[in-house]
Amino acid sequence: METFWFAAVSVMLAVYVVLDGFDFGVGILHRFVARTDEERRTVLSAIGPWWDGNEVWLIAGGGVLFFAFPRGYAAAFSGFYLPLMIVLWLLILRGMAIELRSHHENPLWREFWDSTFSFASVLMAVVLGTALGNVIRGVPVDASGYFAIPLFTDFRPGPQPGVFDWYTLLVGVFTLCVLAGHGALFLVWKTTGPVQERSRVLAWRAWSTAVPLWVLATLATAWLDPPLFANLWARPWTLILAILVLVSLVSVFYCQWQRRELAAFLASSLFLLSILAATMAGNYPNLLRSTLDPAFNVTVENAAAGRYGLQVGLVWWGIGIILAVVYFLFLFRSFRGKVKPPTPGHGY
Amino acid sequence: MDGIAWARFQFAFTVTFHYLFPQLTMGLALLLVLLKGLALWKRDERYNQTVRFWARIFGINFALGVVTGIPLEFQFGTNWAKLSSFSGGVIGQTLAMEGVFAFFLESTFLGLFLFGERQLGPRGHFTAALALFLGSWLSGYFIIASNAFLQHPVAYRMVDGSLQLADFWTFLFNPWALWQYAHNMCASVVTASFVLASVGAVWILMGKHADVARICLRTGVVTGLVFTLFLLFPTGDQQGKLIAQHQRVTLAAMEGVFQSGPNAELAIIGQPDVKKRQLENPIVVPGVLSFLAYGTFGSTVYGLNDFPEDQWPDNVELLYYVYHIMVGLGTIFLVILAWAGWLLLRGKLETSRPMLWILLLAMPFPYIATTAGWWTAELGRQPWVVWGLLRTVDAASPSVNAGNVVFTSLGFMGLYLVLGMLGFYLAVREVERGPVPSEEANRELHSSIRPTTAASTE
Numbered sequence: 001m002e003t004f005w006f007a008a009v010s011v012m013l014a015v016y017v018v019l020d021g022f023d024f025g026v027g028i029l030h031r032f033v034a035r036t037d038e039e040r041r042t043v044l045s046a047i048g049p050w051w052d053g054n055e056v057w058l059i060a061g062g063g064v065l066f067f068a069f070p071r072g073y074a075a076a077f078s079g080f081y082l083p084l085m086i087v088l089w090l091l092i093l094r095g096m097a098i099e100l101r102s103h104h105e106n107p108l109w110r111e112f113w114d115s116t117f118s119f120a121s122v123l124m125a126v127v128l129g130t131a132l133g134n135v136i137r138g139v140p141v142d143a144s145g146y147f148a149i150p151l152f153t154d155f156r157p158g159p160q161p162g163v164f165d166w167y168t169l170l171v172g173v174f175t176l177c178v179l180a181g182h183g184a185l186f187l188v189w190k191t192t193g194p195v196q197e198r199s200r201v202l203a204w205r206a207w208s209t210a211v212p213l214w215v216l217a218t219l220a221t222a223w224l225d226p227p228l229f230a231n232l233w234a235r236p237w238t239l240i241l242a243i244l245v246l247v248s249l250v251s252v253f254y255c256q257w258q259r260r261e262l263a264a265f266l267a268s269s270l271f272l273l274s275i276l277a278a279t280m281a282g283n284y285p286n287l288l289r290s291t292l293d294p295a296f297n298v299t300v301e302n303a304a305a306g307r308y309g310l311q312v313g314l315v316w317w318g319i320g321i322i323l324a325v326v327y328f329l330f331l332f333r334s335f336r337g338k339v340k341p342p343t344p345g346h347g348y
Numbered sequence: 349m350d351g352i353a354w355a356r357f358q359f360a361f362t363v364t365f366h367y368l369f370p371q372l373t374m375g376l377a378l379l380l381v382l383l384k385g386l387a388l389w390k391r392d393e394r395y396n397q398t399v400r401f402w403a404r405i406f407g408i409n410f411a412l413g414v415v416t417g418i419p420l421e422f423q424f425g426t427n428w429a430k431l432s433s434f435s436g437g438v439i440g441q442t443l444a445m446e447g448v449f450a451f452f453l454e455s456t457f458l459g460l461f462l463f464g465e466r467q468l469g470p471r472g473h474f475t476a477a478l479a480l481f482l483g484s485w486l487s488g489y490f491i492i493a494s495n496a497f498l499q500h501p502v503a504y505r506m507v508d509g510s511l512q513l514a515d516f517w518t519f520l521f522n523p524w525a526l527w528q529y530a531h532n533m534c535a536s537v538v539t540a541s542f543v544l545a546s547v548g549a550v551w552i553l554m555g556k557h558a559d560v561a562r563i564c565l566r567t568g569v570v571t572g573l574v575f576t577l578f579l580l581f582p583t584g585d586q587q588g589k590l591i592a593q594h595q596r597v598t599l600a601a602m603e604g605v606f607q608s609g610p611n612a613e614l615a616i617i618g619q620p621d622v623k624k625r626q627l628e629n630p631i632v633v634p635g636v637l638s639f640l641a642y643g644t645f646g647s648t649v650y651g652l653n654d655f656p657e658d659q660w661p662d663n664v665e666l667l668y669y670v671y672h673i674m675v676g677l678g679t680i681f682l683v684i685l686a687w688a689g690w691l692l693l694r695g696k697l698e699t700s701r702p703m704l705w706i707l708l709l710a711m712p713f714p715y716i717a718t719t720a721g722w723w724t725a726e727l728g729r730q731p732w733v734v735w736g737l738l739r740t741v742d743a744a745s746p747s748v749n750a751g752n753v754v755f756t757s758l759g760f761m762g763l764y765l766v767l768g769m770l771g772f773y774l775a776v777r778e779v780e781r782g783p784v785p786s787e788e789a790n791r792e793l794h795s796s797i798r799p800t801t802a803a804s805t806e
Contacts, residue, residue, distance in 0.1 A: 309440075331456055
């Protein structure tokens with residue numbers, strides 16, 4: 001039962017990364033792929049119907065974490081106090097930037113919000129990657145079941161690390177590249193003309209940078225030696241995930257080369273899903289690994305809510321997720337096809 | 349102020365600011381369904397124009413509600429970790445259900461409702477409005493059900509020092525939740541009605557948009573009157589009886605009662621002096637409090653003197669005032685709306701300049717009343733965060749120091765100041781611009797003010 005909820009939370013958060021990941025990627029590249037005001041509006045139109053719904057996956061995933069593992073939620077959210085507040089402010093800024101930029105014709109106003117959008121998207125991507133790095137590396141949970149972690153210390157991962165150290169920053173930069181590539185593939189799929197051409201070039205570059213970074217991050221993880229790889233080795237079925245990661249990564253390049261736009265985007269989505277699934281499977285049964293003593297680990301057993309509540313949740317969660325998937329498919333159908341540039345004369 | 353006080357301040361500030369937006373969108377969602385239904389039924393284009401105008405206001409408020417709502421869910425974990433770990437097994441249910449059931453529904457249908465009128469056709473557009481209404485009212489229920497558990501815990505089991513759910517349906521349909529929800533949603537519709545009536549009054553006074561203005565004014569007055577009546581009776585009355593039954597010390601503090609006894613007086617006006625334990629300059633009605641609380645004039649109402657001070661709400665004065673402000677304003681709304689309704693019946697509403705001015709100026713007051721109502725609920729529960737089970741002082745995050753909470757509180761205050769100004773500016777600009785005559789013109793306007801979604805629906 002606890003294992004099911006661990007998987008459910010992991011999947012919801014992974015779906016969040018795939019979905020909001022593409023609009024972060026679009027935000028990262030916004031100023032490079034779209035030069036004129038019309039192009040920028042086209043790019044924003046591509047993510048317009050999505051970004052709000054995408055963020056709901058974070059809220060819903062967080063809600064399910066709260067419900068299924070109250071103690072894990074409490075420890076993680078209070079421990080990562082400042083980074084989470086930064087995430088909140090970035091999300092607010094991003095939302096404002098997307099919705100407000102076109103309320104005024106003044107080019108300075110628009111430039112300001114476009115830059116805010118890109119700035120917040122870049123930082124969000126790095127922070128998400130850093131969060132993942134923290135989960136792999138572990139945090140200083142003590143006997144009380146809580147921890148407090150500063151933003152940074154000496155940038156070395158030790159028993160008392162900061163949120164940002166060289167390892168988590170490496171994962172953060174890797175995430176930045178992957179999400180930029182992911183967003184670029186989304187734009188290649190949804191747009192036409194010069195925006196699409198620029199996205200195509202940038203997608204190739206971002207993914208080419210991401211691969212060496214990935215190798216580096218994997219080596220660094222092996223060197224730090226959390227129980228991640230040992231766990232994966234002990235669970236042979238996770239080999240499937242590893243194969244998926246490799247296959248999807250190769251497909252990302254192959255589909256780009258073949259100019260199969262939707263396939264390339266789906267391949268990069270699959271890459272994100274499988275690499276996150278593999279990480280979470282390697283971390284199981286830990287929600288938070290203690291850097292001080294394995295006895296302090298926050299695990300699915302010691303953090304779970306009561307069994308009755310978890311069983312009841314199974315029913316409504318199942319119904320709710322099916323509904324959510326139906327809504328998303330409906331949205332995909334409603335907004336299918338390429339985004340047309342906003343018609344000239346419509347208010348501009 | 350210590351760490352706890354700052355954490356309380358931060359939650360109070362962010363939740364009060366946040367709730368300015370959903371109280372309008374939830375009420376407005378119902379009115380939009382109503383107006384859209386009237387447009388379909390009467391085949392009257394003027395109702396569609398009204399809907400399109402309010403949909404734009406809805407969109408702005410909804411966006412602000414979303415971005416200010418996310419910090420609240422986060423704060424349970426960041427600032428109130430002990431509360432989360434203690435009660436997450438129960439209230440986590442409804443908070444997670446809100447995300448899974450309400451937010452996905454809302455985020456999907458918002459764009460379709462705002463920008464998909466042409467694609468969806470009249471019936472489809474009505475359905476989208478209905479889905480949006482359902483989503484926002486569901487969202488409200490899950491939040492109220494979580495709050496009701498904190499006020500009146502039911503269906504739980506204590507295991508190893510934390511709470512577990514014992515019975516799902518009893519928890520979900522907590523009697524406290526049902527009355528609190530009914531009361532709260534009535535208040536939400538009253539806010540939306542006043543906003544509608546007020547904007548209608550502005551346009552009539554300015555001599556603009558006569559057709560739409562009349563619809564707004566009339567709809568606002570009628571729904572406002574009906575829901576203000578519901579607000580007082582039965583919902584407010586029942587809510588009060590629940591407090592009288594389960595939170596006696598809260599009732600005493602709200603009403604400023606220090607001395608226990610039968611034939612308890614209802615204080616209309618007066619200032620509580622907690623040190624001297626008496627109400628100063630009171631104007632009272634004898635016996636009424638006993639009657640309202642327990643049904644007979646002879647019933648005993650317990651005063652604060654009967655409870656040890658560590659059981660008292662920790663801010664008796666503020667609790668007393670916000671409660672009286674809420675009730676006082678509710679009564680004034682009833683008088684204004686009854687008078688406006690009477691003018692409407694006699695066909696004189698649109699020509700009565702004093703009434704139009706009153707309705708115009710009344711707009712902020714339902715917001716104040718709702719805020720005061722929620723403060724009553726939250727201050728009244730003190731010193732408990734989960735009534736009788738967990739004290740607020742024991743609920744904060746052990747690993748977060750006061751300085752961090754001060755820093756982030758300042759951050760929220762600054763950010764929300766900017767958000768508030770932008771939101772106010774955009775809303776005022778929409779009211780100035782007014783309704784647009786046709787669906788095509790509306791689309792053009794949309795693609796200029798919010799290109800993101802408008803362009804992609806073309």
